[in-house]
Amino acid sequence: MTTDTLAAYSLLMAYSAIAVYAIAFVMYVLDLSRRTGSIPVAEASARAAVPAATTARAGGGTALLERVGSVTTRIAEGQAKSVNKATRFQRTAFALMIIAWVVHVGAVVLRGIAADRGPWANMYEFSLTGTAIIVGIFIVVNLWRDVKFLGAYITGFVVLMLGLAATNFYVAVAPTSPPLQSYWLYIHISVAMLATGFYAVGGGLAIVQLLQQAREKGRLTRGRFLATFPSSATLEAMSSRLIIVGFAFWTFTLMAGAIWAYHAWGRYWGWDTKEVWTFIVWVIFAGYIHARATRGWRGTRSAWLAIIGLAAVLFNFTIVNLFFHGLHAYSGLSTM
Amino acid sequence: MSRSDLSRSDSDAPTSFGARPDGHAEAPEPAPGIQQPRLGPVGWLRFLWRQLTSMRTALILLLLLALAAVPGSLVPQRTSDPNGVIQFQQQNPDGYKILDALGVFSTFASPWFSAIYLLLFVSLVGCIIPRTRHHLQALVAKPPRTPARLERLIGYTEATTAVDAPTAVAEGRRVLRRLGYRVENYPLPGGGDSVSAERGYLRETGNLIFHVALVGILLTVGVFGGFGYTGQRILVQDSTFTNVGSDYDSFIPGRFSSVDDLQPYQMRLESFRPTYAFNQTTGTWDPEDYVTRLSTRTPGGGWTKQELKINAPITVGGTQIYLLGNGYAPILTIRDSHGTVVKNEPTPFLAQDANLTSNGVLKVADGLTDSTGKPTQIGIQGFFRPTPPAGKDQILSAAPQLSPKADVFLSVYIGDLGLGGGTPQNVYTLDVAKLKLAAGRDPATSKTVGGGPIDLVRGQTATLPDGLGTITFSGIRRYVSLDIHHDPTPLPALVFALLVLGGLLLSLFVPRRRMWITAVTGEDGTRLRYAGLARGEDANLEAAVAEVAARHRAALGDPGDPDGPDDPRTPIPRM
Ligand code: HEM
Numbered sequence: 079m080t081t082d083t084l085a086a087y088s089l090l091m092a093y094s095a096i097a098v099y100a101i102a103f104v105m106y107v108l109d110l111s112r113r114t115g116s117i118p119v120a121e122a123s124a125r126a127a128v129p130a131a132t133t134a135r136a137g138g139g140t141a142l143l144e145r146v147g148s149v150t151t152r153i154a155e156g157q158a159k160s161v162n163k164a165t166r167f168q169r170t171a172f173a174l175m176i177i178a179w180v181v182h183v184g185a186v187v188l189r190g191i192a193a194d195r196g197p198w199a200n201m202y203e204f205s206l207t208g209t210a211i212i213v214g215i216f217i218v219v220n221l222w223r224d225v226k227f228l229g230a231y232i233t234g235f236v237v238l239m240l241g242l243a244a245t246n247f248y249v250a251v252a253p254t255s256p257p258l259q260s261y262w263l264y265i266h267i268s269v270a271m272l273a274t275g276f277y278a279v280g281g282g283l284a285i286v287q288l289l290q291q292a293r294e295k296g297r298l299t300r301g302r303f304l305a306t307f308p309s310s311a312t313l314e315a316m317s318s319r320l321i322i323v324g325f326a327f328w329t330f331t332l333m334a335g336a337i338w339a340y341h342a343w344g345r346y347w348g349w350d351t352k353e354v355w356t357f358i359v360w361v362i363f364a365g366y367i368h369a370r371a372t373r374g375w376r377g378t379r380s381a382w383l384a385i386i387g388l389a390a391v392l393f394n395f396t397i398v399n400l401f402f403h404g405l406h407a408y409s410g411l412s413t414m
Numbered sequence: 415m416s417r418s419d420l421s422r423s424d425s426d427a428p429t430s431f432g433a434r435p436d437g438h439a440e441a442p443e444p445a446p447g448i449q450q451p452r453l454g455p456v457g458w459l460r461f462l463w464r465q466l467t468s469m470r471t472a473l474i475l476l477l478l479l480a481l482a483a484v485p486g487s488l489v490p491q492r493t494s495d496p497n498g499v500i501q502f503q504q505q506n507p508d509g510y511k512i513l514d515a516l517g518v519f520s521t522f523a524s525p526w527f528s529a530i531y532l533l534l535f536v537s538l539v540g541c542i543i544p545r546t547r548h549h550l551q552a553l554v555a556k557p558p559r560t561p562a563r564l565e566r567l568i569g570y571t572e573a574t575t576a577v578d579a580p581t582a583v584a585e586g587r588r589v590l591r592r593l594g595y596r597v598e599n600y601p602l603p604g605g606g607d608s609v610s611a612e613r614g615y616l617r618e619t620g621n622l623i624f625h626v627a628l629v630g631i632l633l634t635v636g637v638f639g640g641f642g643y644t645g646q647r648i649l650v651q652d653s654t655f656t657n658v659g660s661d662y663d664s665f666i667p668g669r670f671s672s673v674d675d676l677q678p679y680q681m682r683l684e685s686f687r688p689t690y691a692f693n694q695t696t697g698t699w700d701p702e703d704y705v706t707r708l709s710t711r712t713p714g715g716g717w718t719k720q721e722l723k724i725n726a727p728i729t730v731g732g733t734q735i736y737l738l739g740n741g742y743a744p745i746l747t748i749r750d751s752h753g754t755v756v757k758n759e760p761t762p763f764l765a766q767d768a769n770l771t772s773n774g775v776l777k778v779a780d781g782l783t784d785s786t787g788k789p790t791q792i793g794i795q796g797f798f799r800p801t802p803p804a805g806k807d808q809i810l811s812a813a814p815q816l817s818p819k820a821d822v823f824l825s826v827y828i829g830d831l832g833l834g835g836g837t838p839q840n841v842y843t844l845d846v847a848k849l850k851l852a853a854g855r856d857p858a859t860s861k862t863v864g865g866g867p868i869d870l871v872r873g874q875t876a877t878l879p880d881g882l883g884t885i886t887f888s889g890i891r892r893y894v895s896l897d898i899h900h901d902p903t904p905l906p907a908l909v910f911a912l913l914v915l916g917g918l919l920l921s922l923f924v925p926r927r928r929m930w931i932t933a934v935t936g937e938d939g940t941r942l943r944y945a946g947l948a949r950g951e952d953a954n955l956e957a958a959v960a961e962v963a964a965r966h967r968a969a970l971g972d973p974g975d976p977d978g979p980d981d982p983r984t985p986i987p988r989m
Contacts, residue, residue, distance in 0.1 A: 250695045315951055322922050329918055333911050344727060344736035344897050346904060347635075349522050350494050354487040361480040365473055371950075372469040373439045383477075398487070 084192035085251050089244065091185035092206060096240050098178035099233045105171030106230035112165050113303035171229055176217060182210045182240075193251045198267045200252075201399055205243030208271045208395070209236045215275035223316055227307055228282045235278070262338035270331040270356075274391055276324030277363075281388030283317035284381040291378060314377065318370055321384055325363045332360055355394035362387040431618075431926060431949040433548035435541050436468035440949070466533070467540035475534040482530055486521030489513060493520070535632055542625050549618050556598040557612040560930050567930075567945035569959030575940050575972050579933035582940055582970060583607040586931035589966045595929060606934030613927055617949065620920025627913035634906045640669030643676075644899035650743045650760045651891040654682045657731055657898070671900075679731035680711045684719065686740060686892040690814055698768060699813050706737055706894055722894075736897040741765045741772055744798055744822055745889040748778055751881055756781035760891040763798045764842055769811040772798040775844045777831050784828070785881035791831045792882065793844045795854070797823040797867075822887055823867040825854025826879060852879040925952050929962055942966070 186207050189197040197203040216232045219225055290310040292298035307313070335356060340346040347353060366383040369375035434441035453460075465471055490498025499519050503510040517524035564570060575582055587597045587609045595611035602608050645665035649655050657680070659665055659673030667673065684707040690699040706722040710730045720728050727734040743760035750756050756778060763774030776794040784790045799811035800820050827849035853864035868876045870887035877884050926949040934941050944966070946959040 250693075252691070252693045252695065252700060315953065318951065319953070326915075326919060326922060329915055333915060336911070337908075340904060341726065342724065344734060344899060345901070346907065348494050349486060349491055351487045354483055358480045358483050358487075361476055361483070365476040365480065368469065368473045368476060371439050372473050373437050373441070374470075375473065376439060 081192045081194075081251050084188050088185045088188035088192060089248070091181050091188065092240060092244055095178045095182035095185060096237055096244065098174055098181065099237045099240070102171045102174040102178060103230060103233035103237055105167045105174065106226075106233060109165050109167035109171060110227070110230060110303045112167055113306045168226055168229070171233075172220075172226055175213065175229065175233060179210065179213045179217065182206075182213065186210050189251075196264045196267070198271070200249055201247040202243050202249055204267070204271075204395070204399075205239055205247060208274060209240050209243075211271045212236065212275040212278050215272070216279055219279055219320065225279065225283065225316065228279065228286065231282045231285070232279070260338055260341055262334055262341060266331060266334040266338050269327050269334060273324045273327035273331055274395075276320045276327065277388050277391050280317045280320035280324060281384050283313050283320065284384035284388075287313035287317060287381050288378065288385075291381075310377070314381065317381070317384060318366075321363065321366060321387075325360075325367065328356075328360055328363065332356055351398055352394070355390065355398050359387060359390045359394060362390055433545050434469075435472070435545075436464055437470040439469075441469075463540065466537050472534070472537050472541065475530060475537060478530050479534060482527050483521070485518050486527075489518050489521070491519060491521065493522075531632075535629060538625055538629060542622060542629070545618075546622055546626075549615075549622060552618070553615055557596055557610040557928065560600045560602065560608040560610045560932060562603070564930060564932060564943050564945040567947050569944070569946050569956040571944040571959060571963045573942045573944075573963065573967060573972070574938070575933075575942055575967070575970050577940060577970055579607045579935045579940050582933040582942060582966075583609050583931065585969045586933070586962075586966050587611075589962060589969055590929060590931070593962065593965075595927075602932060602934065604934075606932060608930060608932040611929045611931075613929075614924050614949075615926070616920050617924040617926040618921075620917040620922075620924065622917070623913055624917030624921055627910045627917060630910035631907055631914070634903050634910060638903045638906060639901070641671050642668045642899065642901040642903065643671045644897065644901075646738070646895060646897055648762045648893055648895045649681070649683045650762060650893040651683050651685060653760075654680055655896075656680050657733065662898070675900075677731040677733075678713060681730070681735070682709045682717070683707075683894060684709055686894050688740065688814070699815075700768075701814075704737060704740065708735075733898050733900045736899075737894055738897045739765070739895040741770060741893055741895075742798060742800060742816070742820075743891045743893045744774070744796070744887060745891065746776055746794070746796070746822070746824075747886040747888045748776075748782075748878075748883060749886070750782055750883040753884075754781075756883070758888070760889075760893070761796070762893045763796060767810060768814065770800050770814045771809075771811040773842075774798065775842055777833075777841075777844070779831055779833055782882050790828055790880070790882065791833075792852075792878070793827040793831055793846070793849055794885075795825040795827070795844055816890065819871055820890065821869060821871045823869050824885065825867050826852045826864075827854075828852045828880060828882075925954065925958075926950070927952065927955060927958060929959065931962070931966060 186197055189203060189206060193199070193203075196207075198207050213232065213236055216225075216228070286304075286307060287310050289298060289301060290304050290307060290313055293301065293304045294310055298304070308316075335353070336346040339348065339350075339353070362383060366380055366387055369380040369383050431440070490502055492499055502519075513519065517526070521527055561567070577585075583599060587599065590597050590609065590611040593613070595613040596615075597609055597611045600608050600610055643666065645662040647655055647661065647663050655661055657676050657678055659676065665673065685705075686707075687705040689702045689705075691702045692698075693700050704724055708720050708722055708728060709717040710720060710728070711717045712731060722728050722735065722737055724737050727736045729735075741763055743762040745758065745760045747758040748756045757776070761774050761776050763772035765772050774796045776796060778792050778794075780789075780791075782790050782792060798820070799822075801811050801813040801815060801817040802819050802821050803810065803812040827844065827846055829850050830848035832845045832848055851863045854867045855862050864879050868885065870876060870885075872887050872890065875884050875886040928947045930943075930945055932943045942963075944959055944963045946955050946962075948955045
């Protein structure tokens with residue numbers, strides 16, 4: 079098969095994946111709306127657990143009491159979970175998501191074969207591969223903890239991103255320019271995408287955490303499905319765990335990028351636009367980790383930092399790639 | 415750190431892990447009133463120092479650092495994009511003045527950016543030193559005393575056994591040691607025995623390595639960087655470069671280096687062969703690969719052939735050589751009115767677009783006389799196209815490859831080149847102040863003068879105006895532009911970066927735990943109690959306590975818990 083046929087099949091698979099993701103998205107949303115109707119028991123048990131947890135927190139000047147609090151909430155959450163089994167919608171949505179993901183990975187592989195290199199040399203390929211990695215990480219995280227309630231957020235994001243990429247960023251397979259030919263680039267970009275996946279899931283949890291906090295404090299009356307979600311303390315613990323893994327990958331991304339820049343341009347750091355944003359993202363998440371260890375900054379403030387960090391990651395990928403000049407300008411679009 | 419500081423961070427308390435900076439979520443809350451300095455200047459200084467080295471300040475400075483870097487990405491920077499800065503100035507002169515006064519075009523060297531990161535690093539050093547000292551003490555200290563109220567800790571489990579307390583504790587000690595814990599026995603005040611265990615000192619070690627290595631990177635770049643230098647040179651095929659200051663087109667020494675540090679070596683460009691691929695989407699030719707062959711020679715040695723790849727520099731004589739760009743250097747042979755060759759060498763033309771439409775300048779200061787016999791200088795402004803376009807109305811080169819029809823357009827200026835003034839001149843620009851256009855198109859009026867520009871393809875000759883002689887487009891060479899530099903920082907920077915990464919991984923993923931087993935012999939056997947404590951978040955602590963309990967019971971030969979090993983009978987902790 080020729081390069082062009084392979085690329086065409088790859089695009090077709092990408093469109094199919096988008097369609098299935100879109101159905102999964104609808105199912106996830108239906109699941110959330112379903113939860114609103116079937117929560118009395120879960121609601122009651124979560125309610126009962128919450129005051130205990132918050133008391134422990136409020137009194138928790140010492141590390142000790144805080145720990146006890148988190149154990150309590152974990153137990154309370156266990157009760158809530160056992161009451162609220164996954165709905166049929168959610169199970170269907172997750173299954174559809176896995177099917178879409180397999181097709182999606184197929185599109186990535188075909189594109190790679192068509193181009194005869196890693197499929198991440200321009201905006202389209204980066205979106206295609208990056209979203210596949212985000213979904214992959216979401217699926218893997220679900221083996222560790224059940225975070226399927228984030229499904230609507232993940233599929234919504236992927237449909238948007240992949241749809242935009244296929245319709246607006248699509249470019250034919252082209253050889254990479256000489257500076258982009260290096261295995262450090264492969265390492266740099268693939269690890270950056272891994273980090274982005276962890277940031278995306280961790281950031282999603284931080285968003286839910288903020289909503290959950292508002293609900294626990296009685297400031298949020300809508301969105302009753304939140305009652306079926308884990309407590310904000312549990313959400314925060316999961317979120318920070320994932321973001322810390324993302325941060326480790328991002329640190330490596332920064333270093334691999336510097337090594338690549340050194341090979342390609344003779345300097346490992348030159349404050350190029352893309353380098354500046356990679357640095358900004360790194361510093362924000364270092365700030366996040368510090369915030370988690372600083373009195374008065376756990377909870378709401380650190381969650382906001384996680385969200386700001388994720389926003390910076392997305393800004394770095396979209397706006398910076400499309401509208402900024404710099405050595406890394408590799409969107410592959412001629413409008414640049 | 416004074417004795418009282420140490421006790422403030424209560425290193426002896428079993429439920430606290432070592433020194434934490436002020437404001438750390440796990441540091442003891444300051445007693446009310448302690449924050450108010452009621453002292454003289456020394457007290458104030460101490461107060462300020464403690465503020466600067468607190469967790470909160472570190473966090474605020476980190477966030478400020480991220481924020482301060484943003485303008486540096488929105489506005490072109492002098493160091494990475496000098497042309498962008500000039501463009502900005504032309505398009506937006508008023509905005510330029512304000513932003514320039516604020517130093518935004520050199521954000522990363524600006525006083526405000528420097529102030530933030532210097533404060534951050536002072537804070538960092540002030541934070542590392544006491545923690546390092548404290549950690550060194552912790553490394554040789556014994557695990558802390560067994561807390562009295564074990565049931566308030568994580569994973570609290572009870573069990574009974576038939577063996578006596580000292581035997582049970584001795585066995586527990588063995589189990590914990592095998593799991594990598596450091597152990598210490600403590601008799602319980604009310605009778606009975608206990609073992610206290612701790613593991614994961616590498617967590618704090620890693621954290622300290624991480625932060626120290628950050629300082630290392632800053633010092634490497636800030637201090638070592640000054641010993642480097644960087645220069646550029648355009649090298650035409652078959653010509654030779656010698657690594658001395660005068661042979662560079664431009665040379666920038668570092669703070670602590672000069673041209674005297676250069677090691678003399680020679681380098682010759684043997685050939686440069688690019689390959690291009692046609693991009694269907696954009697309709698342009700994209701470079702696919704560059705094959706650059708160089709020969710180098712160090713003093714006393716012979717020529718050795720080397721290949722320069724775009725991602726793989728050549729290292730020679732303490733410098734590294736990178737390929738920056740490439741282009742064409744037409745050979746324009748100038749003869750005087752008697753046919754004597756006055757100039758005959760390749761002139762590098764600078765590429766203006768991806769298809770290598772190029773501009774170049776040729777200056778002839780000596781050897782030409784006009785029709786009256788008066789010595790005259792000429793300057794030639796040239797325009798070169800490797801592949802002339804098919805359409806007559808198109809101007810720019812249609813492809814970057816060299817075609818047989820490659821042509822030059824030359825505008826000839828006569829008069830004074832202005833070389834005598836002593837001011838160094840850029841070889842790529844022509845100062846037309848004292849020159850008169852004799853043949854070509856006047857850039858100001860667009861009128862053609864003297865029959866218009868001289869248009870030549872390879873092998874063709876034309877006469878110069880004013881009976882000066884002739885000009886022949888006699889050949890063409892490729893050239894490469896090279897970045898030649900000496901930078902002593904990459905190796906130490908890499909070492910520190912690896913320490914940063916290694917320290918980070920240790921500090922994020924090694925759990926630091928304390929574990930206790932107590933044994934009290936009573937009427938109906940010995941009562942065992944297990945519990946643990948972790949530093950930072952540790953989702954697996956309960957499981958770890960359960961594992962210790964299970965292994966211990968197995969080692970004592972006790973049957974498993976009636977509820978099975980899966981359920982370590984974690985009671986709901988009392989509030
Ligand atoms: C140069 C700026 C800094 C950066 C980029 C940075 C980054 C980090 C990162 C990524 C971590 C988490 C990994 C680890 O535990 O090793 C961390 C932890 C930590 N940092 Fe920093 N840091 C900086 C400055 C500081 C300063 C000035 C202090 C002292 C006030 C400090 C105190 C700490 C402490 C105590 C922890 C452990 C947090 C915990 O207990 O979980 N850091 N830092």
